[in-house]
Amino acid sequence: MTKHSPRHIRLTSHPGHGPRTSPEIHWDAPDAQHRGPIVGTTLNRAQRNVIGTHSGSYSVYRALAVAAGALDPTHRADLTNTAPTDLIGPYPQWSEPGRIVSLDPWGAAVADVFADQIAAGIDIRPTIAVTKAHIELPEIRDAIAAGRLKPDGKILLDNGSACVTKAAVEPVWWLPGVAKRFGCTETELRRILFEETGGMYPELVTRSDLEVFLPPIGGQTVYILGNPRDLANPEVPLTARVHDECNGSDVFGSDICTCRPYLTHAIEECIRGAQATEAGGLGGVGLIVYSRKEGRALGEVTKFLVYNARKRQVGGDSADKYFLRTECVAGVQDMRFQELMPDVLHWLGIRKIHRLVSMSNMKFDAMVESGIEIGERVPIPDDLIPADAKVEIEAKMAAGYFTDGRVPDGEALAAVKGRGLE
Amino acid sequence: MTKHSPRHIRLTSHPGHGPRTSPEIHWDAPDAQHRGPIVGTTLNRAQRNVIGTHSGSYSVYRALAVAAGALDPTHRADLTNTAPTDLIGPYPQWSEPGRIVSLDPWGAAVADVFADQIAAGIDIRPTIAVTKAHIELPEIRDAIAAGRLKPDGKILLDNGSACVTKAAVEPVWWLPGVAKRFGCTETELRRILFEETGGMYPELVTRSDLEVFLPPIGGQTVYILGNPRDLANPEVPLTARVHDECNGSDVFGSDICTCRPYLTHAIEECIRGAQATEAGGLGGVGLIVYSRKEGRALGEVTKFLVYNARKRQVGGDSADKYFLRTECVAGVQDMRFQELMPDVLHWLGIRKIHRLVSMSNMKFDAMVESGIEIGERVPIPDDLIPADAKVEIEAKMAAGYFTDGRVPDGEALAAVKGRGLE
Numbered sequence: 065m066t067k068h069s070p071r072h073i074r075l076t077s078h079p080g081h082g083p084r085t086s087p088e089i090h091w092d093a094p095d096a097q098h099r100g101p102i103v104g105t106t107l108n109r110a111q112r113n114v115i116g117t118h119s120g121s122y123s124v125y126r127a128l129a130v131a132a133g134a135l136d137p138t139h140r141a142d143l144t145n146t147a148p149t150d151l152i153g154p155y156p157q158w159s160e161p162g163r164i165v166s167l168d169p170w171g172a173a174v175a176d177v178f179a180d181q182i183a184a185g186i187d188i189r190p191t192i193a194v195t196k197a198h199i200e201l202p203e204i205r206d207a208i209a210a211g212r213l214k215p216d217g218k219i220l221l222d223n224g225s226a227c228v229t230k231a232a233v234e235p236v237w238w239l240p241g242v243a244k245r246f247g248c249t250e251t252e253l254r255r256i257l258f259e260e261t262g263g264m265y266p267e268l269v270t271r272s273d274l275e276v277f278l279p280p281i282g283g284q285t286v287y288i289l290g291n292p293r294d295l296a297n298p299e300v301p302l303t304a305r306v307h308d309e310c311n312g313s314d315v316f317g318s319d320i321c322t323c324r325p326y327l328t329h330a331i332e333e334c335i336r337g338a339q340a341t342e343a344g345g346l347g348g349v350g351l352i353v354y355s356r357k358e359g360r361a362l363g364e365v366t367k368f369l370v371y372n373a374r375k376r377q378v379g380g381d382s383a384d385k386y387f388l389r390t391e392c393v394a395g396v397q398d399m400r401f402q403e404l405m406p407d408v409l410h411w412l413g414i415r416k417i418h419r420l421v422s423m424s425n426m427k428f429d430a431m432v433e434s435g436i437e438i439g440e441r442v443p444i445p446d447d448l449i450p451a452d453a454k455v456e457i458e459a460k461m462a463a464g465y466f467t468d469g470r471v472p473d474g475e476a477l478a479a480v481k482g483r484g485l486e
Numbered sequence: 487m488t489k490h491s492p493r494h495i496r497l498t499s500h501p502g503h504g505p506r507t508s509p510e511i512h513w514d515a516p517d518a519q520h521r522g523p524i525v526g527t528t529l530n531r532a533q534r535n536v537i538g539t540h541s542g543s544y545s546v547y548r549a550l551a552v553a554a555g556a557l558d559p560t561h562r563a564d565l566t567n568t569a570p571t572d573l574i575g576p577y578p579q580w581s582e583p584g585r586i587v588s589l590d591p592w593g594a595a596v597a598d599v600f601a602d603q604i605a606a607g608i609d610i611r612p613t614i615a616v617t618k619a620h621i622e623l624p625e626i627r628d629a630i631a632a633g634r635l636k637p638d639g640k641i642l643l644d645n646g647s648a649c650v651t652k653a654a655v656e657p658v659w660w661l662p663g664v665a666k667r668f669g670c671t672e673t674e675l676r677r678i679l680f681e682e683t684g685g686m687y688p689e690l691v692t693r694s695d696l697e698v699f700l701p702p703i704g705g706q707t708v709y710i711l712g713n714p715r716d717l718a719n720p721e722v723p724l725t726a727r728v729h730d731e732c733n734g735s736d737v738f739g740s741d742i743c744t745c746r747p748y749l750t751h752a753i754e755e756c757i758r759g760a761q762a763t764e765a766g767g768l769g770g771v772g773l774i775v776y777s778r779k780e781g782r783a784l785g786e787v788t789k790f791l792v793y794n795a796r797k798r799q800v801g802g803d804s805a806d807k808y809f810l811r812t813e814c815v816a817g818v819q820d821m822r823f824q825e826l827m828p829d830v831l832h833w834l835g836i837r838k839i840h841r842l843v844s845m846s847n848m849k850f851d852a853m854v855e856s857g858i859e860i861g862e863r864v865p866i867p868d869d870l871i872p873a874d875a876k877v878e879i880e881a882k883m884a885a886g887y888f889t890d891g892r893v894p895d896g897e898a899l900a901a902v903k904g905r906g907l908e
Contacts, residue, residue: 139817193790202624232786368615395561
């Protein structure tokens with residue numbers, strides 16, 4: 065069929081439409097060839113073996129680019145020189161049944177492991193990219209000035225830059241495995257994904273033979289301090305934080321939550337951990353995972369509605385009603401579903417996190433349940449908690465967040481108040 | 487139909503299915519009642535008058551919450567106390583034909599202007615939320631320490647916090663208007679949006695009677711320093727930056743681009759502008775618009791692939807090949823489409839930006855073309871450009887970015903080199 069032919073639009077597809085010519089996917093297969101490539105191309109329908117397409121929600125912008133005449137819809141990515149700067153894996157976790165269900169562990173290496181298929185004309189694209197960067201944060205410069213961090217010329221440079229390996233990871237959902245994580249049947253998951261989004265991707269219900277979905281959502285970014293291969297060695301001390309996006313704090317420093325202070329504290333801890341000398345060499349590794357789940361994956365509009373409801377309720381913003389206000393607006397306290405989060409850790413080969421810079425019991429539980437050993441847990445230092453963020457952190461501590469000992473009771477919670485709106 | 491009935495799944499809908507009972511939308515109507523509410527609910531199919539659903543890409547997480555049994559799919563948001571802290575508009579721009587096509591200007595005020603319909607049982611949700619916040623940035627504390635900013639107790643507090651009004655804005659696309667902006671027919675736009683996303687929302691092609699689409703993409707956040715109503719008064723000096731998301735720099739301070747330094751410089755300029763005393767009072771206003779368009783709306787995987795291709799090409803990373811490398815991988819230099827960006831400015835009633843803290847000719851052109859007058863343009867100070875970001879900024883200056891005078895020629899461009907990967 066000609067691209068964008070006005071003559072015929074196929075609204076959905078069905079398994080019975082002729083012989084299937086696209087590569088097969090065997091999700092838990094032991095190597096790339098048996099697993100098979102993920103093909104989400106829009107160039108050639110016959111090659112596709114997934115529901116959805118690449119780039120997460122940016123697929124909509126790609127479509128706009130075609131509509132505007134700026135992008136030739138037949139453009140095929142030239143992947144020259146784009147290969148990962150660092151080889152991640154393969155690790156045994158990649159093919160352990162059900163260990164990874166929401167990303168493609170081979171997604172960074174497609175140009176290498178599927179070179180034959182690409183040469184044969186199949187449009188296979190990376191769903192993961194790995195590069196090197198220098199990062200400069202004012203908080204790290206402050207830590208150097210205060211003597212808490214010392215440049216070593218390798219992990220932390222004299223100008224205050226930290227050297228990282230970083231990876232961007234797009235979501236690739238193996239629907240049978242995702243359903244299992246959430247305790248529902250695959251059929252239920254497919255139907256609910258279709259209906260609760262207002263009818264996105266009918267192939268979710270018509271194509272039970274297509275088991276992989278590239279959802280139009282944000283992905284994850286991984287920042288590694290030290291040697292990425294050390295992540296998979298449980299003997300090398302690993303300092304890690306798994307951080308969920310909060311644009312208002314991460315970028316703009318809103319004082320209603322602890323997100324940026326905890327993140328920059330974690331980066332400081334990761335640098336120190338990666339610098340740690342054992343047996344005379346650089347003996348540690350640090351990791352930050354940043355997940356695009358704004359406002360507990362409720363989105364920023366809901367988040368701001370909840371802020372207003374918290375600050376205007378009778379008695380004002382208080383820790384004892386913190387979760388209730390989110391639930392009234394959103395129907396749930398949280399939609400982040402840490403159940404999928406450990407996948408990225410298994411992609412990196414992680415077996416043990418020696419120092420986890422997080423107080424979240426949901427993150428901790430999800431990691432432990434997925435088989436990762438956790439050593440020490442590092443809470444945010446009290447002096448980094450903004451005044452207006454006490455409401456949130458105290459409410460979370462009462463609800464099961466890790467603490468050094470103190471757990472606020474009902475009376476104490478009611479006494480923790482936030483600022484009003486004016 | 488019962489929610490999630492296993493008996494029958496409707497793959498798409500057609501205009502002919504019985505009498506339409508949902509509220510009508512007349513996009514450019516002069517007032518809210520004639521315009522009609524946007525109804526993207528998944529609770530009651532008969533009420534819907536749009537394609538897609540609320541919360542942008544987070545609708546997928548909402549579906550997961552239902553699949554996991556954590557969210558009752560019949561939950562209806564309790565909007566008590568969530569109303570905007572500040573009334574934005576209505577402004578004449580809201581109903582000028584084609585002035586706003588990618589957001590709902592009434593989206594913050596639904597609980598007020600559509601109170602009757604909500605009382606009658608229609609599930610109308612805000613697509614915009616407006617709240618107050620205090621923001622604390624290390625760069626602003628540095629500006630105070632250096633004497634460049636002085637706390638005034640109102641806009642900028644003694645502790646370094648700046649007081650803002652902020653709004654989260656979800657995309658609401660009126661398809662006839664979006665098509666016109668991109669110079670294609672509505673039919674083409676609908677078909678391409680459907681096909682180039684791998685078959686998202688067949689209603690794009692089956693329901694030409696539904697003119698509004700809630701796309702599963704990220705939205706915008708607006709930060710206002712000073713009185714939001716002053717934005718609409720061209721006599722009040724307005725300092726503004728329209729910033730496109732770059733997580734690697736905005737949050738992590740990657741030194742390959744100027745994003746965070748330019749953003750924090752703009753916040754400093756906005757504070758100073760909002761503090762400006764005219765006729766004895768606080769006489770200015772500042773605005774930052776933050777748009778979720780990671781990596782020029784190509785997404786972060788593509789961005790990192792391009793970084794590798796730039797740094798590995800023959801001759802290394804150089805300004806004369808800066809755009810070429812993106813084009814080889816992505817097929818275009820940029821997918822941000824500033825054509826839709828001015829909508830948020832018109833929502834705020836803006837007629838004139840006195841100081842635009844941006845060098846982008848694409849943003850400038852889009853604003854001017856949409857009828858906004860621009861006074862001075864403020865480039866990023868040279869001392870804020872990270873060393874490895876010279877490649878990008880010089881390439882952009884040669885390609886049309888605003889400069890104070892110097893425009894690098896081909897030879898000069900070839901001489902601007904970035905760091906290698908090791």
